[in-house]
Amino acid sequence: MTPTKLIMIGAGGHARVLLSALGRAGLWPDACVAREPPPDAWPASIAYLGSEDALTSLDRDSVRLVNGIGTVKTTTARRQAFERAKALGFTFASVIDPAAFAVADAVIGEGAQLIAGAVIQTGSRIGANVIVNTRAVVDHDGIIGDHSHIATGAALSGNVTLGRGVHVGTGAAIIHGIDIGDEAVVAAGAVVVRNVAARTLVAGVPARALKAMTPG
Known part of the structure; x- marks a missing residue:
């Protein structure tokens, strides 16, 4: 059975909070997708695959996603990222x-x-x-x-x-x-x-x- 990989969507402030939570739970993303390359403080062990378009080349059965997009006032951007990935057949991990x-x-x-x-x-x-x-x-x-x-x-x-x-x-x-x-x-x-x-x-x-x- 192919090991499940964990892929983060986003690399901003909320994504970094999730990294802390995942690390304490003994988990760690293999890679991330985001509109722009992650900041210098982003862990080098988490590969940057490019924009969300990179998800189309991944095996849905061997990947789980984590939604690292936060919200400040409206939840629209976060919801849209979730719905786009679900439409591609991906499953999201709870954190x-x-x-x-x-x-x-x-x-x-x-x-x-x-x-x-x-x-x-x-x-x-x-x-x-x-x-x-x-x-x-x-x-x-x-x-x-x-x-x-x-x-x-x-x-x-x-x-x-x-x-x-x-x-x-x-x-x-x-x-x-x-x-x-x-x-x-x-x-x-x-x-x-x-x-x-x-x-x-x-x-x-x-x-x-x-x-x-x-x-x-």
């Missing part, structure tokens, strides 16, 4: 930092990433290609839609539901039982006490709608 905690009954989707200090509590479901970033919390029975990003230090109380492609900013807090619609953005530091409509940017304490977001 769970040994310093993250997920209860045994939590469901973790394909390509999801739990960064150091992340906490996933009982009954929660984490969708495909989701990032639960450093010290972010999803409390009991949370449902996190595909391609969403819960940024550093954000806290979701119990029974919170995020749609697809939601970005929850650094240090935001969402109270119990709130629903957040697809592709909504919760600004850093916001405190969400009411449901949020799809493709809406909310900010403030308490959070209020500021504008509609362009569909991604």
